[in-house]
Amino acid sequence: MACDLPEPTAPLVVSQELLERGCELIPLPAAHLIRDGAGFRFEAFNVAYRLAGLGIVADRSPMLAALGEKVDAFLRSDQRRIDLDWQLGSDIDCRYYRVTMARTTRLTLDRCAISFLDLTPQILTERSLRREMTTDSLTGLPNREGFGELIEAAITEGGTHAVMVLDLDRFDRFNACLGSLAGDELLITVARRIKGALRARDSMARIGGDEFGILMAIDDSEQEAHCLAERIRAAFGSPFRLTDYRLSVECSIGIAHGSAEVGDAQELIRHAQFAAKRAKDTGLVEEYQNQALAVARERFTMETALRAAIENRELRLHYQPICDLTSGKIVSFEALARWTDREGREHSPTDFIPVAEESGLIVPLGRWALDEAARTLAGWDHDAGGNCRVRVAVNLSAIQLQRDAITTLLDTAFSRYGVAANRFTLELTESAIVSDPDRMAAIMNELKELGATLAMDDFGTGYSNLAYLQRLPIDVLKIDRSFVTGMLADRDKISIVRAILSLSQALGMRTTAEGIETNELAQTLAGLGCTYGQGYLYAKPLDAASAYALLMPSTADTASSVS
Template identity: 65%
Template structure:
């Protein structure tokens, strides 16, 4: 069966067969054709709100409009639920694809009439050219689909780029390896000291995930944390980090450690959305016997502004456990000050971009002073990240900053080394 039953167009199999015939034609220059994928945005909402019959009607009408935008030799197919493929010849080079994409966008911009509703349809468009290195017709289609995914992010018509595809493959491989590492519990936590600027005493540690791959090489957080967030692996990773960090603090207590030392753990926006964070925290505290006030949860500014009402409820539940709440990377997002005032935040962590090079930049000093004044007015304490010199630490203390962390005070180290820094028998 090479035809789509709904639209009467070729289906994926039929389209690929036609494309293979073109590729195999010795008289056809491989730089004279391309595959374009048109993917409808938010089509599922039409099915959900108006029903599948309305959705089918929309697809048939979309197909009719796209076909009207094509030239005589172009081939249109429906290769997925809301995905259309076009095989086009390039008489004038790659600009032919640009012109066709504009015609498709224009023809779909006119509203569709379904029942009593006027539906506006947008789409994402990706193109792969025959001159790109490919093994067969399926490769060319997959490359065009990959470009379409990039189009959904950029909002522009995207052409396939081998470098982006290679990077995506590498990230997928990293995701697979990270999933195995989480399942095998082969990641570790390192602990960076947080210092009270007034006394110079270590008052807390921030728990930071570290990963050594099976090959023995260290994979930096800047490489695997974004992959974890995009794939959803940040949820099991966050659960593990919370339990491990609190258990480490309990182990230090059992060794006779300083029970005033606190532990800070990062919680991602995705974990806040998908997980029951208050329940997880409660279970971790009960399992370890650690008091809630000794745990600080660091939440990113983007997480707090995404859904302030829901996040406020979560934060109130966490405060009921006596947990300290910190807003991480403050100043890099777009916090509404009214919402900031309502949220039960205890600590503002200034992003390192304001702190690094601050002494040589008047604007950074002014911003830092403003953040510190805001925190003081709201009854919040402050932590400066990225403090690397004694002079910078002194300046921040003079400006009224409460805490600091950075290489000046110590790198992130393994649990035993961190404990040695606050061992009462050595201090």
């Protein structure tokens, strides 16, 4: 198309072959856009112009309204060429053009050539590919990348918004038991039910296997997000009906609110996921808190350092004596892990043991503790010129019992250092026993056959079934320090301790009271029938050399208590 060019002296002929090929560049003018005193007028000559969607009737063509002012501005300027993108039509039936206006040496300053490059097929293909990349194929919802784009758009527009992450509970079990097809059907059904609880302007996405994300605008109060979360939880109240199943499904919901400090969509999603993870533990709708993430990062840093400390054998064992309450003589030592990092910082076991259990590091840590305790006991025997006649108590984690061949591990350690199995007391928590009582009973029987003594640690703080307690081969019940500390001033605690002592006597078990700090408390527990005592009255946890020095004056008198 050219501006202010003379009309052709002969009719313009465009071959059918040229039109079928959809040629983008036509060597002859397709139309004239002529400027006169009244403005612009438009004259089209052939069907190619009409096929391009630009029309052939002057007063109805979009050319005049859309490009007239731009052409006029270009002709008034001193530019030789400009390129611009032009969109023609509605969103439903739209065409996209790259428009070029240029002057050549053959054209005067008052004339220019305008060409149109139809980009519609290319743009539609790109949009289709982009839509596939940002859409979940199962549910048709946006995927994580698409959800991120929605959040980015909300951040750009401003206003207050919140991101919610919903995680299905026990979905892996459903998938494993019912099969992937039933799992997919459940996800589709869940998505529909969540959608029904949303407002019209809320956006929803599937951002993971069983995770859904929701973006909502906040009008008045952040409490609106909690109200929506409760509506969703209420929608999960009735069972989900699938083709072959009827399932009750629960979900955990975490919320993260957009703020000036959080300008990244993926970071906002991670915050909501972190809150959803905490919601799995609490059973409540949880909001993201900066402090919680700081704690999580600190735990991760500690996990990394602890892993290196275990690999480099930087931990050590301290030993706290356990004494006979009647004679006051040492009969055993409990081995307790201690950790001082390379910077000289002392880490409390109450901090790093939970991290070790959560990360699985408790398994190599437990192996090291068993081996180190056996090596120390063998060293004491050597220094004493024979059997030093004390036991060593080592704690066994529930995770270690589940993952390790603990009997083989102990037998190997005993053989390596020449220590008899009956010199070891293995302490298990109530949670380790009640988590899988049948399996634990089998393992405990194997340990008993090996010759080890078995103790239940922190008795009374868990949820032990007395029927299990009766049939498990437990030798010692350890009364938790929470019942012992302040016992003399609390009748309820005295009643609890008396009940535990009566139960242990009825079952033929010995007892060890933790947290003894005064002679009066030791005498009272001895009078009630408690067998052993442990606490700062006797000694705090000591390194191996100090523990042996404490042991030696009482070794000879202790022989009868241990045998």
